[in-house]
Amino acid sequence: MAAALTSDWKLTKVWAVALWVCSFVLGAIAVYSTGVDLIDPKLHRAGALVLSLIVALAVGRQARRPTRSAAVNSIWQVSDAIILVAGLWAIWSFYTVQAQLEEALYDVTNTDAIPALVGVAIFVELCRRIWGPALAIVSGLAVIYLLFGQNLPGLLAHAGFTIREVAESLWYNTNKGVFGAITNIVINTVFVYILFGALLEGTGAGATLLKFAFLITRRTRGGPAHAAIVASSLFGTMSGSTVANIVGTGTFTIPMIKKRGFPPAFAAGVEATASTGGQIMPPIMGAAALVMADIIGISYLVIITAALVPALFYYFSLFTSVTVEARRRGIEVQPLEIEDRITRVDLVNSIMFIVPIGVVIGSLLMGFSTSRAGFYAVVSLLILSALNPEVRREPLRVLNSFVTGGRSGATLLIGIAAIGIIVGSLDSTGLGLKLANVISDLRGDSLFSALLVAMVGALVLGMGMPTLPAYLIIVLVMGPALQ
Numbered sequence: 001m002a003a004a005l006t007s008d009w010k011l012t013k014v015w016a017v018a019l020w021v022c023s024f025v026l027g028a029i030a031v032y033s034t035g036v037d038l039i040d041p042k043l044h045r046a047g048a049l050v051l052s053l054i055v056a057l058a059v060g061r062q063a064r065r066p067t068r069s070a071a072v073n074s075i076w077q078v079s080d081a082i083i084l085v086a087g088l089w090a091i092w093s094f095y096t097v098q099a100q101l102e103e104a105l106y107d108v109t110n111t112d113a114i115p116a117l118v119g120v121a122i123f124v125e126l127c128r129r130i131w132g133p134a135l136a137i138v139s140g141l142a143v144i145y146l147l148f149g150q151n152l153p154g155l156l157a158h159a160g161f162t163i164r165e166v167a168e169s170l171w172y173n174t175n176k177g178v179f180g181a182i183t184n185i186v187i188n189t190v191f192v193y194i195l196f197g198a199l200l201e202g203t204g205a206g207a208t209l210l211k212f213a214f215l216i217t218r219r220t221r222g223g224p225a226h227a228a229i230v231a232s233s234l235f236g237t238m239s240g241s242t243v244a245n246i247v248g249t250g251t252f253t254i255p256m257i258k259k260r261g262f263p264p265a266f267a268a269g270v271e272a273t274a275s276t277g278g279q280i281m282p283p284i285m286g287a288a289a290l291v292m293a294d295i296i297g298i299s300y301l302v303i304i305t306a307a308l309v310p311a312l313f314y315y316f317s318l319f320t321s322v323t324v325e326a327r328r329r330g331i332e333v334q335p336l337e338i339e340d341r342i343t344r345v346d347l348v349n350s351i352m353f354i355v356p357i358g359v360v361i362g363s364l365l366m367g368f369s370t371s372r373a374g375f376y377a378v379v380s381l382l383i384l385s386a387l388n389p390e391v392r393r394e395p396l397r398v399l400n401s402f403v404t405g406g407r408s409g410a411t412l413l414i415g416i417a418a419i420g421i422i423v424g425s426l427d428s429t430g431l432g433l434k435l436a437n438v439i440s441d442l443r444g445d446s447l448f449s450a451l452l453v454a455m456v457g458a459l460v461l462g463m464g465m466p467t468l469p470a471y472l473i474i475v476l477v478m479g480p481a482l483q
Contacts, residue, residue, distance in 0.1 A: 011077060012061070015057070015058045015061050015062075016058065016062075018058055019058035019059065019062075020403055022051040022052075022054045022055050022058075022406075022410070023051075023055055023403045023406030023407040023410060024399075024402065024406055025051055025406070026048065026052070026406040026409055026410055027402050027403065027406035027409070028406075029044070029048065029051075030191035030192050030195060030409065031192065031195070031375065031378060033187070033188060034188065034189075034192045034371040034374060034375040035375030035378075041184070042094075042095055042098040042099065042174075043095070044187060044188075045174075045179045045183060045184065045187065046095040046098075046179070048183075048187050048413060049091055049178070049179070049183075049413065049417065050087075050088065050091050051410060052411075052413040052414055052417075053083075053087045053088070053091070053122075053126070055406075055407055055410035055411065056129065056130055056410065056411065056414045057080050057083060057084060057126070059129075059411060060080075060126070060129040060130065061080065083122055083126070086115075086118050086119075086122060087119060087122045087123075089115050089118070090116065090118050090119025090122065091119065093112060093116065093171075094116075094119070094171060094172060094179060097112055097172050098172070098174070108164055108168045108172055109164065110164055112164070112167060113163045113164050113166070116166075116167035116168075116170065116172060117163070117166070117167060117171075119178065120178065120421060121143075123178060123414065123417040123418060123421070124136050124139050124143070124418060126414050126417075127139060127414055127415060127417070127418040130411050130414050131411075131414070131415050131418070131465075131466060134465050135415060135418050135419075135465050135466070135469050136418065138465075138473070139418040139419070139421040139422050142421050142422045142424075142426070143166075143421060143425065145425055145429065145431075146161055146170070146425045146428060147161070147163075149429060155434055155438065156431070158429040158430065158431070161428065169424045169425070169427075170420075170425070176420065176424040176427050176428075177421065177423070177424035178417045178420045178421060178424075179420070180420045180423060180424065181294075182291060182416055182419060182420055182423060183413065183416050183420055185290065185291050185294045186287065186409075186413060186416050189290050189294065189370050189374070190287045190290045190291065190412070192371060192374035192375055192378060193284055193287075193290065193374045194405050194408050194409045194412065195378055195402060195406070195409070196356070196374055196377050196378050196381065196405075197284065197405070198401045198402070198404045198405030198408060199381050199382070199385070199398065199402060199405060200352070200356070200381065201401065202397050202398065202400060202401020202402075202404065203349075203352055203381070203385045203388060203391055203397065203398060203401065204345070204352070204391070205349050205352055207349070208345075208346045208349035208350055209235055209249075210227070210231050210253070211342070211346055212234070212342075212346075213228075213231035213234060215342075216230055217230055219333055220323070220333065221322075221323060221326035221327065221332060221333055222260075222319075222322035222323060222326050223256075223257075223260050223331075223334060224253050224256035224257045224259075224260055225253075225257045225260065225267070225322045225326070226322055226323075227256075228249055228250070228253035228254075228257065228270055228271050228274050229270065229318050229322065230315075231249045231253065232271070232275045232278055233274070233277065233278070233281055233311075233315045235249055235278055236277060236278025236279070236280075236281030236284075236285075237282065237284060237353075237357060242275050242279060246271060246275040249271065249274075250272075250275065253267075253271060254267045254268060254271050257270060257271075260331060260334065261329055262325065262329070262331070266325060274315070274318055277311065277315055279467055280307050280310060280311045280314065281311045282304035282305070282307050282308050282311065283304050283357060283360050283361050285303075285304060285307060287467075287468045288467050288468045288471040288472075289304070290370060291471070291472070292471070293370060295475065300364060300370040301364040301365065345388065345389065345390065348388050348389075351384060352384045352385060352388065355384060356378075356380045356381045356384070357377070359373070359377045359380045360373045360374065360376075360377045363376050363377075385398055412468075415468065415469055416468070419468070419469050419472050419473075422469075422472075422473060422476070423472070426476050426477070427476075432476045432477050432479075432480065433480055435477050436477065436479075436480035439453060439478070447482070450482055453478065454474055454478040454482065457474050457478065458470060458471070458474050461473055461474065
């Protein structure tokens with residue numbers, strides 16, 4: 001028993017080292033490809049998913065409930081090993097087939113289909129481990145529909161696909177499927193902004209934003225609740241990640257909101273909604289906005305300009321709701337029990353997030369690509385981080401933040417792989433266009449009714465999926481109908 005536990009502990013350390021190394025390499029690849037030189041597309045996509053595969057297995061292992069049962073531990077270890085080996089085999093198959101396609105005409109064979117279907121199943125399972133069952137179930141159903149949908153009645157029926165055609169649509173296609181265009185967008189554009197947000201938080205910007213937010217709202221009834229809204233909106237300007245926003249602000253603001261007299265559920269609700277709004281607060285918005293720019297072919301600068309007014313109205317509505325709740329509960333203005341003096345470190349930290357965000361906007365105005373603007377922002381932040389005495393005392397903070405960003409990007413890629421499966425299925429079967437035609441017939445000449453359907457669909461999908469998958473599914477189904 002003791003020997004088994006010792007062996008599991010050693011294996012855990014190995015997975016922890018692999019997690020750190022792969023996250024760092026992913027981040028380094030993102031920086032290199034956006035600012036130094038392009039990488040061969042097939043190698044870039046295959047390499048990124050290999051590293052994401054290892055990161056996902058390590059993250060899933062860390063999230064697993066601890067058990068002292070040697071048998072259970074052995075089962076998990078064997079399953080992880082099988083997934084790792086089979087996943088590497090499947091990704092290698094993608095790389096070799098793409099290499100042959102570049103050299104001459106090549107038809108995917110039934111033999112090629114075996115590793116492809118194994119790879120699809122592995123990424124659906126990894127999606128379940130990382131993102132939960134909702135997205136995994138939808139992507140799994142997409143595979144089943146592609147395989148057996150010809151037997152369904154009416155609108156849902158399609159012409160039928162062979163195993164080889166399924167493999168070609170979901171695995172060996174660089175326009176759709178696991179290695180498709182959406183994966184390419186995330187690798188080449190979104191990843192560097194994930195790193196940027198992680199570096200900003202790790203170098204001390206989050207704490208400074210909180211202090212400024214508390215100072216701005218110190219004379220309001222809501223106090224810390226209003227501060228949470230202001231802090232989340234400011235945090236949203238530099239990071240479109242809802243989770244990072246909640247972690248960066250909520251751990252401090254929620255206890256203070258409850259102490260002010262608001263109920264716990266209200267405190268959590270304020271922080272959750274305020275942090276979610278960070279995804280629509282320019283200029284560093286969530287991954288969905290970056291993907292949106294590539295899908296619809298509109299400049300990212302145009303998108304963030306269009307998003308500014310709705311974002312401000314969103315936060316104004318939250319601010320008003322807190323004021324109404326504070327009045328209803330008779331909560332008055334109270335002094336805040338925090339240090340309200342702006343220190344030299346705070347001023348330095350404010351420079352560290354104002355300048356890089358200015359670099360992003362300036363780069364976009366000068367006509368640079370979105371990915372190159374992100375690269376310049378990361379470089380400027382790394383240079384400015386040396387001004388912070390806390391970073392100079394503990395330079396590993398920057399490195400650890402970089403690794404955290406790489407890990408976040410890797411887990412996002414697992415979700416994107418599942419979305420690629422859905423995209424491949426809808427595109428191959430034409431189901432999206434069929435549903436769009438039905439919706440168009442139902443709505444008649446009313447564009448407003450089609451927008452209502454899209455809104456309800458986004459709300460329902462958002463209950464069980466991250467923002468980007470929900471957005472992409474709605475675009476695939478509703479986009480043609482709205483056009």
